[in-house]
Amino acid sequence: MITMNPPTPSRIQVRPGNPNEGRQDYISIRDFGFWYGDKKALDAISVAIPERQVVAFIGPSGCGKSTLLRNLNRMNDLIDGIRHEGEITINGRSIYDPGLEVISLRRRVGMVFQKSNPFPKSIFENVVYALRVVGVKDRALLEEACETSLRKAALWDEVKDRLEDSALGLSGGQMQRLCIARAIANRPEILLMDEPCSALDPIATGKIEELIHELKAQFTIVIVTHSMQQAARVSDRTAFFYLGKLIEYDKTEKVFMNPSQAQTEAYISGRFG
Amino acid sequence: MALPDQDSATPRGEPWVWFSSLGLIVGLVMVLGLLGLVLMNGLSVFWAPPVPVVRLDDGTSLIGQLAQRRIRPGSPASAPRYERQYQVGLRELNGHSYVWVDESRVRAEEFPADILGLERMENGPAFVRPVRLTRADGRVVEAADPAFAEALAAEVAAGAGVRERLTEINRGRIGEVNAAMEQTRVDLRRAEDQKTPTEAIRRAMTALEARYATLGSEANQIKATGETSKLLAREAGGREVVVPMAQVVREWFPNRLGFADRLGLFFRRLGEFIFGEPREANTEGGLMPAIFGTLVMTVFMSLLVTPFGVIAAIYLREYAQQGSLLRIVRISVNNLAGVPSIVFGVFGLGFFVYVLGGSIDQLFFSDQLKYNNNTPVFGTGGLLWCSLTLALMTLPVVIVATEEALAAVPRGMREASLATGASKWQTIREILLPASAPGILTGVILAMARGAGEVAPLMLVGVVKLAPTLPLDGTAPFLHLDRKFMHLGFHVYDLGFQSPDSDAARPMVFATTLLLIVLVVCLNLGAITIRNRLRARYKTASF
Ligand SMILES: Nc1ncnc2c1ncn2[C@@H]1O[C@H](COP(=O)(O)OP(=O)(O)OP(=O)(O)O)[C@@H](O)[C@H]1O
Numbered sequence: 001m002i003t004m005n006p007p008t009p010s011r012i013q014v015r016p017g018n019p020n021e022g023r024q025d026y027i028s029i030r031d032f033g034f035w036y037g038d039k040k041a042l043d044a045i046s047v048a049i050p051e052r053q054v055v056a057f058i059g060p061s062g063c064g065k066s067t068l069l070r071n072l073n074r075m076n077d078l079i080d081g082i083r084h085e086g087e088i089t090i091n092g093r094s095i096y097d098p099g100l101e102v103i104s105l106r107r108r109v110g111m112v113f114q115k116s117n118p119f120p121k122s123i124f125e126n127v128v129y130a131l132r133v134v135g136v137k138d139r140a141l142l143e144e145a146c147e148t149s150l151r152k153a154a155l156w157d158e159v160k161d162r163l164e165d166s167a168l169g170l171s172g173g174q175m176q177r178l179c180i181a182r183a184i185a186n187r188p189e190i191l192l193m194d195e196p197c198s199a200l201d202p203i204a205t206g207k208i209e210e211l212i213h214e215l216k217a218q219f220t221i222v223i224v225t226h227s228m229q230q231a232a233r234v235s236d237r238t239a240f241f242y243l244g245k246l247i248e249y250d251k252t253e254k255v256f257m258n259p260s261q262a263q264t265e266a267y268i269s270g271r272f273g
Numbered sequence: 274m275a276l277p278d279q280d281s282a283t284p285r286g287e288p289w290v291w292f293s294s295l296g297l298i299v300g301l302v303m304v305l306g307l308l309g310l311v312l313m314n315g316l317s318v319f320w321a322p323p324v325p326v327v328r329l330d331d332g333t334s335l336i337g338q339l340a341q342r343r344i345r346p347g348s349p350a351s352a353p354r355y356e357r358q359y360q361v362g363l364r365e366l367n368g369h370s371y372v373w374v375d376e377s378r379v380r381a382e383e384f385p386a387d388i389l390g391l392e393r394m395e396n397g398p399a400f401v402r403p404v405r406l407t408r409a410d411g412r413v414v415e416a417a418d419p420a421f422a423e424a425l426a427a428e429v430a431a432g433a434g435v436r437e438r439l440t441e442i443n444r445g446r447i448g449e450v451n452a453a454m455e456q457t458r459v460d461l462r463r464a465e466d467q468k469t470p471t472e473a474i475r476r477a478m479t480a481l482e483a484r485y486a487t488l489g490s491e492a493n494q495i496k497a498t499g500e501t502s503k504l505l506a507r508e509a510g511g512r513e514v515v516v517p518m519a520q521v522v523r524e525w526f527p528n529r530l531g532f533a534d535r536l537g538l539f540f541r542r543l544g545e546f547i548f549g550e551p552r553e554a555n556t557e558g559g560l561m562p563a564i565f566g567t568l569v570m571t572v573f574m575s576l577l578v579t580p581f582g583v584i585a586a587i588y589l590r591e592y593a594q595q596g597s598l599l600r601i602v603r604i605s606v607n608n609l610a611g612v613p614s615i616v617f618g619v620f621g622l623g624f625f626v627y628v629l630g631g632s633i634d635q636l637f638f639s640d641q642l643k644y645n646n647n648t649p650v651f652g653t654g655g656l657l658w659c660s661l662t663l664a665l666m667t668l669p670v671v672i673v674a675t676e677e678a679l680a681a682v683p684r685g686m687r688e689a690s691l692a693t694g695a696s697k698w699q700t701i702r703e704i705l706l707p708a709s710a711p712g713i714l715t716g717v718i719l720a721m722a723r724g725a726g727e728v729a730p731l732m733l734v735g736v737v738k739l740a741p742t743l744p745l746d747g748t749a750p751f752l753h754l755d756r757k758f759m760h761l762g763f764h765v766y767d768l769g770f771q772s773p774d775s776d777a778a779r780p781m782v783f784a785t786t787l788l789l790i791v792l793v794v795c796l797n798l799g800a801i802t803i804r805n806r807l808r809a810r811y812k813t814a815s816f
């Protein structure tokens with residue numbers, strides 16, 4: 001097994017049927033603001049994401065969902081001229097802590113991107129990439145991890161006979177599921193998913209949603225989606241963003257059945273803009 | 274409603290299509306013309322046409338192969354007068370082997386079957402009418418004898434055997450003895466200098482000298498047996514010539530050959546040209562050492578420039594702080610590509626050869642310097658310095674190509690790798706470099722093409738007209754970085770401009786040029802094949 005993330009005591013104490021067990025502010029975003037150069041993309045966002053729950057980010061295109069998501073594993077560091085204010089902590093520790101290596105943060109926070117981005121390698125090598133970079137060489141272990149991840153991502157049956165073929169020969173939807181398998185292969189604690197189902201058919205989408213339900217037992221999941229139904233189906237909590245601001249954040253039933261803000265209601269009922 | 278009048282050509286922009294295609298056509302015509310010219314002139318060297326006896330108006334005659342025919346300079350364009358150039362050979366009699374003849378002076382051309390063409394080790398070719406052959410065992414065969422041709426061929430083969438044994442002794446065994454003597458001399462001088470006993474060394478020296486003497490007499494003996502076989506022949510004017518058969522490389526009866534024979538002869542000559550050793554100040558014989566030198570140098574240069582260029586580009590693109598300083602560095606690197614190559618040659622001589630090579634000699638070969646008359650090892654031009662100089666010259670090409678290739682890798686791939694927790698270096702090694710390999714190879718191909726054809730800087734840092742040894746051979750350490758070597762590009766220059774017999778060298782210039790082009794094309798094709806393989810591997814599927 002991979003022992004990168006030693007199980008915390010709280011993880012062992014999980015009691016099925018009580019998903020709310022765990023830290024309430026596992027990921028804590030406080031007064032977070034973000035600039036691309038001079039352009040302010042996020043403004044004073046405060047969100048607390050509980051451990052082992054699914055949180056959905058919804059909102060119209062360009063409102064900053066991806067920007068916030070990409071800040072959780074500091075993916076935005078790659079972009080020139082960015083600036084942030086406020087604080088993000090994971091399990092009490094600031095992700096901007098100079099003593100924390102970005103690499104180890106990213107190993108704990110997996111990510112599935114909005115555009116699928118497989119490597120020009122074989123399917124097998126794509127899935128086990130995260131294990132390879134931490135130096136796992138044991139072939140049996142790699143194969144096991146590959147199979148489990150691909151099964152979870154609902155791709156195993158389609159590719160089990162062609163693991164050595166190039167990943168670039170897959171269809172768009174298969175590629176996206178491959179990226180999901182790749183992101184969960186090293187069992188991160190947190191999984192960030194940026195519209196993971198936008199390229200998938202209803203059956204694969206269903207499988208991914210099942211996967212999210214399953215993963216919830218171990219991982220904390222943040223998912224960006226444009227589908228209200230999907231947000232309602234998979235998430236425990238929902239955050240609605242508009243023009244870089246957090247408009248509403250609450251239990252999913254509450255947001256969908258009884259939103260407190262008029263803008264939220266307008267958006268989820270489709271009467272928006 | 275009527276549409277306004279339109280210029281029918283404008284909407285589709287047809288004049289521009291024509292105009293731009295014209296540019297392409299002009300370019301193509303020029304390239305193909307150049308290739309055609311080189312191909313025609315280069316290949317005709319190996320063709321053996323019938324050889325006439327030409328009777329001139331003043332009663333004299335000549336035997337010669339037609340080399341070219343041209344309008345006489347200064348003759349009126351309305352009534353042009355032609356002149357012909359014949360290759361008559363027999364330089365030892367005539368002092369030259371080509372003659373120009375005004376076409377109006379030619380009375381008759383006959384093609385007697387007994388005309389014999391000879392290629393010789395010295396004094397160029399010969400076109401003669403044979404009289405009689407004295408064989409090695411003393412028997413005499415008259416030219417009229419039906420067995421004459423066969424006997425002649427047998428003597429030529431025997432002569433080749435004699436030459437082979439001689440080179441084996443001269444180059445091989447005497448060469449070894451020479452090298453050993455050289456080393457012993459250094460040992461002796463060192464021993465004298467350090468006041469250590471010298472008897473053993475002196476004894477070794479005497480033994481070597483004795484061996485040298487025996488080998489020398491052995492060689493002389495072989496030479497003497499080879500010299501008994503002679504051909505007596507007559508040139509057109511009736512003068513007699515005696516040709517020692519050990520000197521004859523190839524014989525043919527140009528007026529008896531059928532087309533298939535001529536074709537066979539053509540390919541045998543072509544083969545000798547590619548695989549043989551040069552003769553006669555490089556104007557005849559083969560080019561193997563030059564081909565080999567060019568190949569080894571180019572490949573070695575690519576091996577040097579690729580890692581340097583790729584590493585530099587990775588730093589520039591991935592690690593360095595992007596800013597105005599980096600922009601200046603980048604502009605400088607790009608401008609390096611525009612620096613004339615001779616400047617690199619001067620730099621190579623001044624820095625690599627004198628400074629670097631000199632220091633290497635001081636550090637590692639000080640013995641050699643002290644006791645061997647200051648003969649430098651690395652402190653003089655050689656393969657290593659040539660390759661380094663050209664690597665430096667082609668570095669910008671590789672850097673620019675690699676930077677472009679790195680920049681062209683989709684951002685998503687880079688992000689995906691980093692998001693799984695890979696470090697920057699892991700991302701570069703595992704994702705970026707493989708994905709940009711085709712682009713990097715394009716740079717290497719360009720660098721190779723430029724490097725293989727470069728002559729000017731090489732003349733300063735280690736290419737020579739005639740090198741006794743190859744830079745890569747069977748003696749340790751196999752790749753001799755300190756050796757001087759021959760190069761096709763320099764060969765072209767040397768033949769074309771430095772040759773004492775420019776008429777004899779002219780066809781060889783074309784043939785050598787052709788070979789150089791073929792070599793560069795082959796190298797490029799090899800690299801392009803590899804690149805296409807890589808490209809196929811990284812081709813993205815459609816969605
Ligand atoms: N690299 C960047 N540089 C500058 N501005 C950016 C960059 N990436 C995003 N933005 C801007 O930041 C804002 C938020 O973008 P973001 O990608 O977070 O939107 P989103 O909510 O994910 O939209 P979508 O649903 O269409 O994916 C947009 O106005 C966008 O133009």
Ligand SMILES: [Mg+2]
Nearest residue numbers: 065066114194
């Ligand atoms: Mg987005």
